[in-house]
Amino acid sequence: MANVGHPLTALRYHNEMEVQFPIATARHGFFSEDARLYKIHDKVIAGERLDESDALALYRTSDMLALGWLANHVRERMHGNVAYFNVNRHINHTNVCVANCRLCAFGRKKGSEGAYTMALEEVFESAASGYSEAVTEFHIVGGLHPDLPLQYFLDMLRGLKERFPQVHLKGFTMVEISFFAKLNKLTVRDVLLKLKAAGLDSMPGGGAEIFSERVRAIICDHKIDGNEWLEVAREAHLLGIRSNATMLYGHIEGDEDRVDHLMKLRALQDETRGFQTFIGLSFHPDHTVLRHLPWTTGMLDLKQVAVARLVLDNFPHIKAYWQMLTPKIAQIALRFGADDIDGTVVEEKIYHDAGATTPQGLTRQDLIRLIEAAGRVPMERDTLYRPVMRTETSVTVVA
Ligand code: SF4
DSSP: OOOOOOOOOSEEEOTTTOOEEEOSGGGSOOOOSOTHHHHHHHHHHHTOOOOHHHHHHHHHOOOHHHHHHHHHHHHHHHHTTEEEEEOEEEEOOBOBOSOOOTTOSSOBOTTSTTOOBOOHHHHHHHHHHTGGGOOSEEEEOOOOOTTOOHHHHHHHHHHHHHHOTTSEEEEOOHHHHHHHHHHTTOOHHHHHHHHHHHTOOEEOOTTOOOOOHHHHHHHOTTSOOHHHHHHHHHHHHHTTOEEEEEEEESSSOOHHHHHHHHHHHHHHHHHHOOEEEEEEEEOOOTTSTTTTSOOOOHHHHHHHHHHHHHHOTTOSEEEOOHHHHOHHHHHHHTTTTOOEEEEOOOSOOHHHHTTOOSOSOOOHHHHHHHHHHTTOEEEEBOTTSOBEEEOSSOEEEOO
16 A cells, blocks of 8 residues: 655645644655545545545445545645634524424424523623633524514624624524525515624524435425525625525435535635635434434544545535534544634534433633644634634724
C-alpha cells in the first residue's frame, strides 16, 4: 500500500486576525486501505471538484481516518486552525403546527396538550433572559401556526430590533416562509421583503430534511418539497438575505439520497453564493412516529461532517452542531472537516423534544474549552463570521 503524502505549506496566516496558525495535516502523510480514496485524494490536493461517484465512495468507505484526513486537509486549507463559535439564543415562539411530519417531536396540534404560543411580550422576555452573556444572534424558528398573521412576525422582528439593536436576527426556515406566503396570500418574495424591512438579517437552513421525493413522502409529506425549499432559498439569496442549509440524515435515506441532496445544494450555491454554512442534522427518533428507528452512530455523524466538507467545496463553513451530535462528537468533528461548533444556543426546544440528552445551552467558556481541547484556536464570530471582541464591558464586531 503506497504512501502518497503530500508536501504542503506548513504554516498559514488567518486573513482577518493575522494570527499564525500551524496546519497540522501537513505533518501527516495520507494512507488508505481503500483504493478508491487515492483518486479522491489526488483531486482534493489539486483542489478539483468531487463528483457523485466520489461522494458515494466517501459515504461507503469504512476508512474513517483517511476520510478524516481528506476533510481535515480541506478544512485547514480554508480556515487554518481556527474554530468558530457564537453566543446566541434560540427563540421557538410556537410549537403549534398544521403539518404532521413523521420526523418531528416538536409540533403540536392547536389546543392539544403541550401546545404553546408565545405572546410577543413573552418573546421579548425570553430574548432578554438570555441576554446575560450579551448574545450576538437570536435564532428564531417555530411551527406552522394557522392563526398567526404575518403582522405577528413583523412586530416580533421590529420589537426585537428596538430592544436589542445590535443583535443579528436569524429567523424562519424556507418552510415557514413558504407557509407565511400561502397563509397571507402573498408571494415568497413579498414575504421576504416585508420581513427584511422589519429587521430580518438572515435565515437558518432548517426544513430541508432530505430532498429525495421518495424519502420526503414518508418522513415529511406535509412539508414543501425539495424544489420549493431550494426556490425559497434562491429568492432569499437574490434579495441579499444569506442563509444556512441543512440535511437531516440517519433515518430512512440511503447514500444516494444524501449525495443527491448535497449536489443540489452545491448547484444552488454555484448560482447564488448565498449559503454560509452547511449543517448536517442527525435524526433523533425519540417521541416521533419513527421512534422504532435507531439513533445515528458516532461513525455516521463524523462521516457526514467529513463528506459535506469534501463535497460542498463552495460552502465557506461546515458546522458541527453540538446540540445534536453531543459536545464530545462535535469536538472530534473539528478534526473531521468542521470549522464551527455552533453557539451557546440557550434554550433550544426542538431537538430536546425529540430526546436530545445534551444540555439546553453551553456557556461561552464551555465552548472555548471544547475547542481548545481539540487543539484548535477558538474564535467568537457573529452570524456573518466577523470576529467578535469582548471586554468586561463591551462586545464589538470587527467589521
Ligand atoms: S418538522 Fe416543522 S413543519 Fe413538520 S411538524 Fe414539526 S414543526 Fe411542523
